[in-house]
Amino acid sequence: MLTQERYQQILNILAQKKAVTVTELTQALGASEATVRRDLNALHELGRLNKVHGGATALTGTFSAAEDDMTTKSTRNMEEKTAIGVYAASLIKDDDFVYIDAGTTTERLIDALGESRASFVTNGFGHAQRLARRGLKTYILGGAFKAATDAVVGAVACKSLQRYNFTKCFLGTNGVSPEAGFTTPDAEEAMLKAEAVARSYMAYVLADHSKFGVVAPVTFAALEKNCIITDRLADESYRSFTIIKEVADL
Numbered sequence: 001m002l003t004q005e006r007y008q009q010i011l012n013i014l015a016q017k018k019a020v021t022v023t024e025l026t027q028a029l030g031a032s033e034a035t036v037r038r039d040l041n042a043l044h045e046l047g048r049l050n051k052v053h054g055g056a057t058a059l060t061g062t063f064s065a066a067e068d069d070m071t072t073k074s075t076r077n078m079e080e081k082t083a084i085g086v087y088a089a090s091l092i093k094d095d096d097f098v099y100i101d102a103g104t105t106t107e108r109l110i111d112a113l114g115e116s117r118a119s120f121v122t123n124g125f126g127h128a129q130r131l132a133r134r135g136l137k138t139y140i141l142g143g144a145f146k147a148a149t150d151a152v153v154g155a156v157a158c159k160s161l162q163r164y165n166f167t168k169c170f171l172g173t174n175g176v177s178p179e180a181g182f183t184t185p186d187a188e189e190a191m192l193k194a195e196a197v198a199r200s201y202m203a204y205v206l207a208d209h210s211k212f213g214v215v216a217p218v219t220f221a222a223l224e225k226n227c228i229i230t231d232r233l234a235d236e237s238y239r240s241f242t243i244i245k246e247v248a249d250l
Contacts, residue, residue, distance in 0.1 A: 015217065047222070070150050084206050087247040099166045113134060151189060154188045165199055172207075176211045180215045182219065
């Protein structure tokens with residue numbers, strides 16, 4: 001089993017059990033205790049779990065390994081996502097070169113765009129259609145297509161993304177946590193999001209209030225790497241990590 005596969009298996013087990021011993025993991029993975037201990041140390045350093053004596057525990061907060069489809073997501077927190085999208089759209093200027101991540105909140109950003117001379121790159125198939133129908137200069141990444149999230153993902157898409165340098169990027173997320181950072185259930189999507197952050201002068205994560213305190217299996221960035229645009233913030237301690245804009249009262 002490859003190292004990344006073991007990492008994912010460990011995180012999946014923690015998602016179900018919340019706590020696990022080294023012995024349990026050696027049996028589940030068919031790996032040696034030394035290998036499991038090295039994996040736990042690495043995942044602890046990456047902020048993906050809490051290493052404790054004899055094993056590990058899941059990070060604090062709600063752990064969510066599930067990935068709903070776009071139709072299901074689009075019915076949740078509709079007003080909040082619209083407010084977030086409207087504010088995010090107002091940040092885009094005519095001379096910007098912008099990356100827009102697939103997702104239902106970033107979709108609201110596109111719906112809020114007016115006339116613009118900015119250029120856009122996206123991994124969202126529906127996003128590209130929306131942008132092009134508005135007459136906006138649009139590029140879509142090549143790569144593997146994931147129907148559940150209407151997104152182009154994977155190594156080929158990541159390599160395609162590496163050709164660009166963005167003034168701004170706007171990303172979705174499944175979870176926001178002080179310990180785990182910004183997280184998503186899919187490793188291939190996480191790889192693409194991380195690359196977009198690395199290639200952007202300014203990076204924004206669009207996250208409604210329900211995403212805070214949630215941890216998904218794969219981290220794509222630490223909190224300090226992105227500004228957050230949200231509808232409302234219940235826990236003010238998050239402001240110690242990054243810039244956060246609340247838009248509910250705008």
